[in-house]
Amino acid sequence: MALRNKVALVTGAAMGIGRGITEILLQHGAKVALLDVNETAARGLMEVLKKQFGQERSLFLKCNVESEEQMKAAFQKTVEVFGGIDILCNNAGIVNESAWEKTVSINLVAVIRGTYLALEHMNKLTQGQGGVIVNIASMAGIGPLLSSPVYTATKNGVVGFTRAMAAASIASGYGVRFNVLCPSFVKTGLIPSTSSNMGQFSHLFDAANQLMEKIGILTVPEVAECFLELVTDETKNGEALLVMPKVKKYVTFPSL
Numbered sequence: 001m002a003l004r005n006k007v008a009l010v011t012g013a014a015m016g017i018g019r020g021i022t023e024i025l026l027q028h029g030a031k032v033a034l035l036d037v038n039e040t041a042a043r044g045l046m047e048v049l050k051k052q053f054g055q056e057r058s059l060f061l062k063c064n065v066e067s068e069e070q071m072k073a074a075f076q077k078t079v080e081v082f083g084g085i086d087i088l089c090n091n092a093g094i095v096n097e098s099a100w101e102k103t104v105s106i107n108l109v110a111v112i113r114g115t116y117l118a119l120e121h122m123n124k125l126t127q128g129q130g131g132v133i134v135n136i137a138s139m140a141g142i143g144p145l146l147s148s149p150v151y152t153a154t155k156n157g158v159v160g161f162t163r164a165m166a167a168a169s170i171a172s173g174y175g176v177r178f179n180v181l182c183p184s185f186v187k188t189g190l191i192p193s194t195s196s197n198m199g200q201f202s203h204l205f206d207a208a209n210q211l212m213e214k215i216g217i218l219t220v221p222e223v224a225e226c227f228l229e230l231v232t233d234e235t236k237n238g239e240a241l242l243v244m245p246k247v248k249k250y251v252t253f254p255s256l
């Protein structure tokens with residue numbers, strides 16, 4: 001898929017991996033709607049993006065992905081301004097084992113909601129033009145992160161949901177591809193510097209840090225390049241791409 005003038009919507013776009021994904025989409029000619037709850041960070045980023053890529057190619061929409069109303073309004077506004085949606089990246093996520101219901105709400109419920117909203121616009125069976133949805137899970141969506149069982153559950157959920165949606169899309173003829181990206185640790189503000197968000201698992205903070213030292217840390221651009229592959233390579237559908245330092249691997253699952 002060539003990205004020139006394609007319309008992308010990225011959640012959690014103001015910082016970290018979402019920012020990197022937004023930048024690589026703009027670099028390849030797409031228009032991007034940036035959804036984020038952090039207005040200060042997003043406004044700062046928008047100044048940079050408008051200077052670098054022009055006034056008309058990006059749009060910030062303040063949106064808490066936990067709110068169905070705000071999500072609906074943001075998708076609608078994107079369609080009004082840019083004329084449709086070709087690419088969705090459900091990226092917003094948190095690590096918080098204390099506020100575990102909120103973790104499920106942002107990391108899994110909002111991914112499902114975002115996917116269904118995008119499908120309303122993309123589905124070829126309902127006059128859409130097709131498209132591609134890439135969900136950002138984690139290596140914790142494949143193997144367990146001992147300090148963060150609920151985070152692990154949400155990311156396993158995102159992997160399963162994405163793969164099932166890909167199968168449903170193929171069987172139904174939606175004309176929409178679904179892929180999931182599973183990075184190991186990435187250098188962003190998400191990596192906790194204290195155990196305060198780990199709740200009853202705070203005693204495992206050091207163990208998580210040891211795992212991070214053993215595996216190593218990815219940069220945001222490395223992750224963004226893998227995202228780009230899942231969007232542009234039209235042979236990729238129903239794929240889970242695991243990315244670790246010096247490793248990029250399409251995950252194989254037992255065939256049933």
Ligand SMILES: NC(=O)c1ccc[n+]([C@@H]2O[C@H](COP(=O)([O-])OP(=O)(O)OC[C@H]3O[C@@H](n4cnc5c(N)ncnc54)[C@H](O)[C@@H]3O)[C@@H](O)[C@H]2O)c1
Nearest residue numbers: 012015016017037038064065092093138185186188189190
């Ligand atoms: N950093 C890592 O080590 C790592 C590894 C694998 C996967 N991931 C996943 O990548 C995604 C992005 O993580 P990151 O490392 O860039 O984190 P980050 O904290 O740097 O950025 C997350 C962004 O999401 C936004 N956000 C958070 N809650 C939101 C909400 N309710 N509504 C709208 N926006 C919201 C934040 O404001 C922020 O801009 C997450 O889904 C995370 O689980 C991160």
Ligand SMILES: CCCCC[C@H](O)/C=C/C=C\C/C=C\C/C=C\CCCC(=O)O
Nearest residue numbers: 095138139140143144145183184185208
């Ligand atoms: C508390 C840190 C939060 C970061 C979460 C982020 O999504 C990163 C996760 C990356 C990796 C950890 C996930 C699972 C580990 C699975 C298997 C580890 C086995 C590695 C080994 O022993 O070689």
